[in-house]
Amino acid sequence: MKKIVSHTSISMLLFYLIAQFLPVLIISAAPKNFQTEASIYGTIVSFSLGAVAMLLLNRKSNIKNSLTSSPSLPLKSVFYWGIVVGIPLVLLTQYFANIIEILVLGLPIDSINTQNILLIVESYPIYMIIVSIMGPIMEEFVFRKVIFGFLYDITGGIGAAVISSLIFAFMHFDGHILLYSAMSFVFCFLYSKTKNIATPIITHIAMNTLVMLVTFF
Template identity: 65%
Template sequence: MKKRIKETPISILLTYIVAQFLPVLILAIAPKTYQTEALIYGSIFSFTAGALVMLVLNRKSTIRNSLTLSTSAPWKEVVMWGLIGTLMAFAAQFIATLIESQLLGLTMESANTQNLLLTISKYPYYLIIVSIMAPIMEEFVFRKVIFGFFYDLTGVVGAAVISSLLFAFIHADSHILLYSSMGFVFSYLYVKTKNIATPIIAHVLMNTSVVLLNLFQ
């Protein structure tokens, strides 16, 4: 039984790792004249496949902790908190940005966000990664697996700190506080409704809103 309990978390983590590195392999075998296209469309394929695999794994989930064993909130509440969570994430992002710029002297613009926006402006289909596939995978990895694992070991605060910092570091950006604050909001939403769909909804809506606001401003 112990082995079976570990199957889903490990499978989700391995899926995430493969999805991150598969585009590099595709790039390595692509003709030199199509390197950029190979990376872009390889990433779209890899992240889409990764998100779909995680959704299937979640339906057959063997993860057992206080969150997964609790009763999920009704779907009406899941959607409602997903919408509210989007506003909470924006508020947390705004406060974090002020702290980083006023106290830490960091620029308000995120290099990671700017690079993604530049890519989307040239390759619109890349939006599917930023808006949908990446948020799905990140919520399964950082909230359902990592946050859920530490939830029973360290409590909600410790689990939120660990998972949110890892979430921030994986974005390879200097705005650690910015991404961590978003991670805290998504962790709260997961605890609030006991359903991973809630932070996924908030994450998807936030990413999509940020991209659209920047592209059409």
């Protein structure tokens, strides 16, 4: 049976791309002495609009696959899998992926992407809304609900998780492919287990927020 990309999927992908590139346009239009602030606040605005747009699109989603057609676990179970199971599982997976990257692949322990974000948050604490909330919401809709969900019936769960996780990792542009792929694989597992995109969103938001709080406090 031919697999058709839904209008909701296309719209979510478009909003994701707009959120990524809109700050570039804002920076180019800003005065030279205001470009840093334009980048920060432009990103906050574009990511916030993108996340809200995806939440609204999801309410009337026409994405059809085995995951969206299956009944979701009850809300109580979604929170259980998202917090009690999801957070420790992601942290554990991240820990072992870090060990492999350092000892086997010879990569530095620090992620350039993470370090840059921390520097921004240190100077502009409001940017944490992107790291902790808006970014995770958009990423889960795009990489889990759209890409993983689309591939799920074509390649099977494992194949879909591998492909979508590699795309997720490459989109972070800092070389820690195994680390980001491993985290993404857990998010895929949580989504497929509960059949509710809220589960990996909860885990992703909680994990990013926890990292930020531990780092600064």
